[in-house]
Amino acid sequence: xxxxxxxxxxxxxxxxxxxxxxxxxxxxxxxxxxxxxxxxxxxxxxxxxxxxxxxxxxxxxxxxxxxxxxxxxxxxxxxxxxxxxxxxxxxxxxxxxxxxxxxxxxxxxxxxxxxxxxxxxxxxxxxxxxxxxxxxxxxxxxxxxxxxxxxxxxxxxxxxxxxxxxx
Numbered sequence: 001x002x003x004x005x006x007x008x009x010x011x012x013x014x015x016x017x018x019x020x021x022x023x024x025x026x027x028x029x030x031x032x033x034x035x036x037x038x039x040x041x042x043x044x045x046x047x048x049x050x051x052x053x054x055x056x057x058x059x060x061x062x063x064x065x066x067x068x069x070x071x072x073x074x075x076x077x078x079x080x081x082x083x084x085x086x087x088x089x090x091x092x093x094x095x096x097x098x099x100x101x102x103x104x105x106x107x108x109x110x111x112x113x114x115x116x117x118x119x120x121x122x123x124x125x126x127x128x129x130x131x132x133x134x135x136x137x138x139x140x141x142x143x144x145x146x147x148x149x150x151x152x153x154x155x156x157x158x159x160x161x162x163x164x165x166x167x
Contacts, residue, residue, distance in 0.1 A: 102125075
């Protein structure tokens with residue numbers, strides 16, 4: 001095994017060596033590859049490895065999907081709908097989203113001014129159980145509303161945050 005080169009190359013090489021040696025990579029192994037690509041900002045490769053994981057009959061978990069969703073949210077580019085496709089794939093696979101999933105999607109919506117983002121993000125926010133909303137959910141939603149000049153809706157979210165978050 002050649003361990004020269006960048007860390008992503010090393011992780012991928014290790015996974016390929018495992019397969020050659022007939023050691024079956026597990027969810028943690030694949031998550032390491034997905035995380036390495038996500039950390040390098042290569043969201044397309046991270047998603048490709050998520051799909052490869054499924055093709056190889058290794059079940060992705062919440063961490064697998066959330067890593068790709070968060071990678072989309074960290075691009076700083078419009079990526080809400082792309083991240084939502086991963087969330088849809090997650091739900092279709094029977095993997096339940098959690099607050100990290102929802103907050104990452106809301107954060108992706110912060111950077112995305114395309115038509116339909118406000119409506120989709122608002123619907124998703126409304127579907128998040130009140131008890132699950134946290135100190136990251138509210139600022140993300142407020143940012144989306146501010147981007148779209150929705151003062152009345154932002155005030156309502158702010159009031160909810162004040163009532164719901166423990167001081």
